[in-house]
Amino acid sequence: MTAVSDSLSRPALPQRRRGHTARPGLESERWHGYLFIAPAFIFLCAVIVLPLIKAFWTSLERTRGLNTMFVGFDNYVRVLESEAFWNSLWVSLSFTALCVAMHMAIGLGLAMLLNRVAHARAVLRVAFLTPWMVAPAIGSTIWLWLLEPQFGVVNYLFSAVGLIDSYKAWLGEPSLAFGSIVAVDVWRGVPFVMLLLLAGLQTIPVEQYEAASIDGASPLQQFRYITLPNLKYFIVVASTLDIINTIRMFDIIAVMTGGGPVGATEVLPALLYNTAFRANHFGEAAAIGVLLLILVLAFSVLYVGLTRTHAQEGSR
Amino acid sequence: MNRVVLTPADLLRWVLILAALAVTLFPFYWMVNTSLKPGPEVFQSPPTFFSSNWSFEAYRVVFETRPIGRYLLNSLVVSVGATALSVVLSALAAYGFTRFFVRGAAAFVLFLLFTKMLPETLLIIPYFQIMASLGLVDTYLALILAYSSFALPFSVWMLIGFFRTIPRDIDEAAIIDGASRLQTFFKVILPLARPGLVAVALFTFIIAWNSYVWALVLTTDANMFVVSVGIANLVGEYRVQWNELMAASVIAALPVMVLYGFLNRHLVSAITAGAVKA
Numbered sequence: 001m002t003a004v005s006d007s008l009s010r011p012a013l014p015q016r017r018r019g020h021t022a023r024p025g026l027e028s029e030r031w032h033g034y035l036f037i038a039p040a041f042i043f044l045c046a047v048i049v050l051p052l053i054k055a056f057w058t059s060l061e062r063t064r065g066l067n068t069m070f071v072g073f074d075n076y077v078r079v080l081e082s083e084a085f086w087n088s089l090w091v092s093l094s095f096t097a098l099c100v101a102m103h104m105a106i107g108l109g110l111a112m113l114l115n116r117v118a119h120a121r122a123v124l125r126v127a128f129l130t131p132w133m134v135a136p137a138i139g140s141t142i143w144l145w146l147l148e149p150q151f152g153v154v155n156y157l158f159s160a161v162g163l164i165d166s167y168k169a170w171l172g173e174p175s176l177a178f179g180s181i182v183a184v185d186v187w188r189g190v191p192f193v194m195l196l197l198l199a200g201l202q203t204i205p206v207e208q209y210e211a212a213s214i215d216g217a218s219p220l221q222q223f224r225y226i227t228l229p230n231l232k233y234f235i236v237v238a239s240t241l242d243i244i245n246t247i248r249m250f251d252i253i254a255v256m257t258g259g260g261p262v263g264a265t266e267v268l269p270a271l272l273y274n275t276a277f278r279a280n281h282f283g284e285a286a287a288i289g290v291l292l293l294i295l296v297l298a299f300s301v302l303y304v305g306l307t308r309t310h311a312q313e314g315s316r
Numbered sequence: 317m318n319r320v321v322l323t324p325a326d327l328l329r330w331v332l333i334l335a336a337l338a339v340t341l342f343p344f345y346w347m348v349n350t351s352l353k354p355g356p357e358v359f360q361s362p363p364t365f366f367s368s369n370w371s372f373e374a375y376r377v378v379f380e381t382r383p384i385g386r387y388l389l390n391s392l393v394v395s396v397g398a399t400a401l402s403v404v405l406s407a408l409a410a411y412g413f414t415r416f417f418v419r420g421a422a423a424f425v426l427f428l429l430f431t432k433m434l435p436e437t438l439l440i441i442p443y444f445q446i447m448a449s450l451g452l453v454d455t456y457l458a459l460i461l462a463y464s465s466f467a468l469p470f471s472v473w474m475l476i477g478f479f480r481t482i483p484r485d486i487d488e489a490a491i492i493d494g495a496s497r498l499q500t501f502f503k504v505i506l507p508l509a510r511p512g513l514v515a516v517a518l519f520t521f522i523i524a525w526n527s528y529v530w531a532l533v534l535t536t537d538a539n540m541f542v543v544s545v546g547i548a549n550l551v552g553e554y555r556v557q558w559n560e561l562m563a564a565s566v567i568a569a570l571p572v573m574v575l576y577g578f579l580n581r582h583l584v585s586a587i588t589a590g591a592v593k594a
Contacts, residue, residue: 013413013414013418013421013422013425013476014413014414014415014416014417014421032412032416032497033412033413033415033416033417033418034412034416034418035412036408036409036411036412036413036415036416036501037408037409037412037413037418037424039405039408039409040405040406040408040409040468040472041409041424043401043405043464043468044427044428044431044465044468044469047461047462047464047465047468048431048434048439048465050442051439051442051443051446051465052434052438052439052442054442054445054446055438055439055441055442058441058442058445106336110333110336113329113332113333113336114333116329117329117333122580124333124337125580126576126577126580127337127340127341128336128337128340129576130340130341130344130573131340131343133522133572133573133576134344134526134569134572134573135525135526135527135528135544135568135569135572136526136528137526137528137544137545137547137548138526138544138547138565138568138569139343140548141547141548141551141561141565142343142344142346142347142562142565143343144551145346145347145350145558145561145562146343146346148558150359151358151359151360151361151363151558153346153363156361156362156363160362187339187340187343190340191340244433247435248433248435248436248437250436250437250529251528251529254528254529254532254548255528255548255551269435269437272437272438272441273437273440273529276440276441276444277444277533282441282445285441286438286441286442289435289437289438289441290438292435292437292438293434293435293438296433296434296435297430297433299433300429300430300433303433304426304429
């Protein structure tokens, strides 16, 4: 397995060597590298770059019936003036903030619990990862049944232990629906964070804890002065990645609520989908998509900056 | 056999671990439990946690009355197609990146990283428009292309990591022995990289198998539904037969679970390489 700090940053590539090294047959065939890369490069241009350009272009157009016309930034203006967009932005940001905070807290807790387990760690790791392995669409289908208002087991269990006094329509009321979606995403997202932080914890030398114990440091002090400083990079990277993943998340909402009730779970991807494929307003949907892209890119740039400075600090 | 002494702290640790495990796994238990119940028992209150009437009846019924087999076949064709395409292209690319000095390599790898972070909902709009204008909606080809678009950056990324572990001296030795570049790649390096290739292929397959939005948009004909779309679609039907729906979910989830069993060793590198579909 590669060192984790390595796998968190970008893959290393061959560097141009200074001067002429006498490596027979390698210097003369430098252009071969381009041949090997060309198929993937051309394919990516066709399936990602072109569609992206088309999406930008679509966001500047409006289709009415059979004729499509160029409208400049009018779609953006309409989107930014619509209440649905601001509601959606708020839902997206609060959903992401809540989910990521909970992923991190629970993920760190679990990672620390598992870190000291000697045997059965591999088995436990796989067991904890199951929610993340299953397709989000399938996981959400299971939760639809668990949360079913009349026969769902969640209602039964919660009322049996006295958490609720009557059966709830978990996906039928705005605040409950939002909470349910967050709960499902937490169930799905914790394993990812746990695994990253577990890998991070294993890079901390046990000697540090032993020395601290001998010096009489309490577990809390050990956490604060050893665990946290050592994990800082992992925590920052994991949460950045997690923000990027959570803000794009659509499958759970698509299967469970479609964005309802009354927009309570309509995150940006859901608004985009509903605008394009329910209301048939492709131009506005593309504009929403571009705005979402800008949001994601901001965090992507942050992520790249983080991993790059880390790679430079850890002289490799 | 050395005696294991449990301190109170260890005990607390295990209590917490097992409690977390119970919450994590309960939905799966409930899925399996429900799938094994006869129809009437599903709508019993209080629900039965262990039924004496467990049977595979719901599995039989869902296969006979719904095109689950067809969904599975569609998923299999599309996932295998996308995996084959991505792994072939990315093996070539990863070799190029790890063996040669390529101008702009760092920029290309950065571009890969950004493509892995694109919101797929933005891309499905132009995809739908392009596929509709080419008449490719409801074809395997459309789905294979779409799936490859998000699988390829991931597999290039992971394979670069694997190829880097194979020393370049091996290529040079092969070339000095008179092999051509392509021979070196196919006869020497690919066999050495096989464990990595298999792992990347399996991960790519899982990503494709689990994906939902693309197929949701690019298929309209129920005969072309992949398994995630087909099952989620059953939910919308009048009076859902939950035991049948859960049986179908078990069938859809099982292949992925089995594959992950083989991949435990590579999980961390795969996750950081962006195997995570949000």
